[in-house]
Amino acid sequence: MKEVAIIGVGQTAFVRGYEGSIRELAFDAFREAMQDAGITQKDVDASIFCSAPEYDKQRSPAGVLAEYLGLIPQPTLYVETVCSSSSTGIKVAYGMIKSGLHDVVVVLGFQKMSEISSAESQERMGRGSDIQWEAPFGTMMPAYYALYAQAYMSKHGLTHDDLMNVRIKSSTYGVINDRAVYRKPVKPGDFKQGDPEAKMAGPVAWPLRVGDCCANADGSSCIILANAEKAKALSKKPVWVLGIGAASEAVNMAARPDFTRGLSVGYAAAAQAYKMAGITGKDVKVAEVHDCFTIAEIMAYEGLGFAPMGEGKQLINEKATYKEGKIPVNVDGGLLSKGHPIGATGGSQIRTIVLQLRGEAGSMQVAGEPDIGLVHNIGGVGLYGNVTIFGRD
Amino acid sequence: MGFEKFGRKSFTAITKTAKFVDLLTEGKIEGTVCKDCGAKFFPPRADCAKCFSKNMDWFEMPKKGKLETFTTAYYAPLGFEADPPYTMGVVDFGSGLKLFARVAKEIKPEEVKVGMDVSTRPLKYDDGQLSFEVIKA
Numbered sequence: 001m002k003e004v005a006i007i008g009v010g011q012t013a014f015v016r017g018y019e020g021s022i023r024e025l026a027f028d029a030f031r032e033a034m035q036d037a038g039i040t041q042k043d044v045d046a047s048i049f050c051s052a053p054e055y056d057k058q059r060s061p062a063g064v065l066a067e068y069l070g071l072i073p074q075p076t077l078y079v080e081t082v083c084s085s086s087s088t089g090i091k092v093a094y095g096m097i098k099s100g101l102h103d104v105v106v107v108l109g110f111q112k113m114s115e116i117s118s119a120e121s122q123e124r125m126g127r128g129s130d131i132q133w134e135a136p137f138g139t140m141m142p143a144y145y146a147l148y149a150q151a152y153m154s155k156h157g158l159t160h161d162d163l164m165n166v167r168i169k170s171s172t173y174g175v176i177n178d179r180a181v182y183r184k185p186v187k188p189g190d191f192k193q194g195d196p197e198a199k200m201a202g203p204v205a206w207p208l209r210v211g212d213c214c215a216n217a218d219g220s221s222c223i224i225l226a227n228a229e230k231a232k233a234l235s236k237k238p239v240w241v242l243g244i245g246a247a248s249e250a251v252n253m254a255a256r257p258d259f260t261r262g263l264s265v266g267y268a269a270a271a272q273a274y275k276m277a278g279i280t281g282k283d284v285k286v287a288e289v290h291d292c293f294t295i296a297e298i299m300a301y302e303g304l305g306f307a308p309m310g311e312g313k314q315l316i317n318e319k320a321t322y323k324e325g326k327i328p329v330n331v332d333g334g335l336l337s338k339g340h341p342i343g344a345t346g347g348s349q350i351r352t353i354v355l356q357l358r359g360e361a362g363s364m365q366v367a368g369e370p371d372i373g374l375v376h377n378i379g380g381v382g383l384y385g386n387v388t389i390f391g392r393d
Numbered sequence: 394m395g396f397e398k399f400g401r402k403s404f405t406a407i408t409k410t411a412k413f414v415d416l417l418t419e420g421k422i423e424g425t426v427c428k429d430c431g432a433k434f435f436p437p438r439a440d441c442a443k444c445f446s447k448n449m450d451w452f453e454m455p456k457k458g459k460l461e462t463f464t465t466a467y468y469a470p471l472g473f474e475a476d477p478p479y480t481m482g483v484v485d486f487g488s489g490l491k492l493f494a495r496v497a498k499e500i501k502p503e504e505v506k507v508g509m510d511v512s513t514r515p516l517k518y519d520d521g522q523l524s525f526e527v528i529k530a
Contacts, residue, residue, distance in 0.1 A: 119470065119471045119474070120471055122468070122469075122470040122471070123470035123471040123472065127404065130436075131404040131405060132396075132404070132405045132408060132436070133436035133493070134493055135400075135404055136399055136400020136401055136402055136403050136404065136524070137400060137401060137481055137493070137494060137495050137524070138401055138402075138466065138469050138470060138472075138473035138476055138479065138481075138495075139470075139481065140466065140468070140469070140470050142466075142468075143464045143466050143481060146464035147462045147463065147464050147481075147482070147483065148462070149464075150462045150463055150464055150507060151461065151462035151507060154462075154507040154508075202467070203465070203467045204466075204467060204468055205464045205465065205466045205467065205468070206464060206465040206467070206502070207464070208464075252436060252493065253483050253491075253493045254435060254436060254483060254491040254492050254493045255491070256483075256491075259461060259462045259483070
């Protein structure tokens with residue numbers, strides 16, 4: 001199914017404290033994507049802006065950013081599913097193009113998290129949960145994922161060392177990704193309990209430690225999509241959207257069926273995307289998964305069918321998800337090393353897969369000319385799940 | 394009004410389920426049950442999405458459950474800074490009813506285990522806020 005393609009990708013470096021406003025932040029990724037596509041604003045029919053709105057003072061950012069990028073008077077709109085906002089933006093753009101409404105659509109994800117303090121940021125993220133019945137207990141994102149980690153570790157025998165190995169893999173690629181916020185190597189000693197020098201070891205929400213958690217960051221990403229006719233005319237290496245899956249789940253933990261199985265939205269979105277693309281997990285040559293916490297990457301392996309239930313740890317411990325392994329995952333450093341500027345994250349994951357399929361990923365390039373790539377992008381604590389599958393000519 | 398009294402810090406003042414807080418003062422932790430189709434809800438709902446009824450009654454939650462999972466928070470969001478470390482968990486009562494709450498301070502973090510038998514009780518903080526917590530069975 002080659003009807004909608006990606007013809008341009010861009011991403012800023014993800015940083016602590018971007019020296020500019022959100023419109024300037026958005027411009028940096030947009031400029032790179034437009035230059036990558038080799039098009040001008042007159043070629044663009046519509047734009048979609050994606051972020052988590054509570055970080056910005058600007059109300060209704062879409063119109064403001066569209067103007068700054070030179071994309072008026074074309075239609076523009078705002079899309080939000082917290083951490084998966086830009087994957088949802090891609091889904092909306094796909095629908096607009098497939099329906100024939102528009103030929104070329106820009107999807108721009110952005111987040112300037114440093115506008116507010118880390119504690120304020122935790123409070124806002126906690127409020128991405130059930131504010132009526134759960135936030136009054138003092139919840140925050142690491143605590144929610146820790147609930148999944150605790151249940152999973154108890155049932156499947158996953159250890160802290162297994163989780164550490166996810167972070168060590170991530171840092172292997174964070175070191176070589178100049179767009180990542182965390183670029184230092186991580187070694188086992190960094191997780192040694194009781195050692196004040198061990199910077200990854202401190203508890204955040206037990207069983208998750210500092211090193212199990214991704215960092216806040218500022219950043220933007222931009223993906224340009226086109227219909228088949230435009231893609232063939234404009235792009236030498238179009239990357240096709242082959243499958244899209246998306247799902248939602250109860251927000252309150254009291255309504256979650258089973259904490260030992262990972263996130264239900266991951267399974268549901270993967271099943272839809274695989275069916276639409278006519279493939280299985282075995283056909284995927286390179287993947288980006290939502291590793292906001294180390295446990296999330298292990299659960300994603302299973303949700304995507306890369307490993308059977310409870311056996312995800314074997315993939316990391318056997319290095320099967322390293323660049324040279326049988327199914328490379330997050331070989332750009334993932335959220336753990338790149339940082340997680342909420343609205344920009346999905347677009348960054350997609351950019352990585354597009355570069356991999358084009359053979360342009362540089363030192364992160366997976367060998368063997370990968371032909372199918374996958375992006376798994378979760379919003380909230382499995383409140384929203386998105387899986388998107390890409391292929392090349 | 395009334396629901397601003399719920400929890401360590403409430404983000405909601407007005408809800409049709411604010412009676413939940415009054416019930417806490419009476420020592421009861423209650424969910425809602427649809428009078429028309431019998432569906433039970435915890436946390437409470439004012440509206441039944443199964444049959445679209447708005448005809449709800451209150452029922453007392455079971456006392457005996459198992460701790461399905463938990464976490465101990467060493468950092469807290471804004472407004473909760475004085476509290477860490479505190480443990481939160483999910484209690485499964487069987488038959489589809491579960492509850493999320495903090496685990497009582499009297500239970501040491503190292504004593505908390507997945508699958509342990511637990512109960513719940515209402516809780517009043519020094520500042521008058523009302524909540525409920527997980528205790529040993």
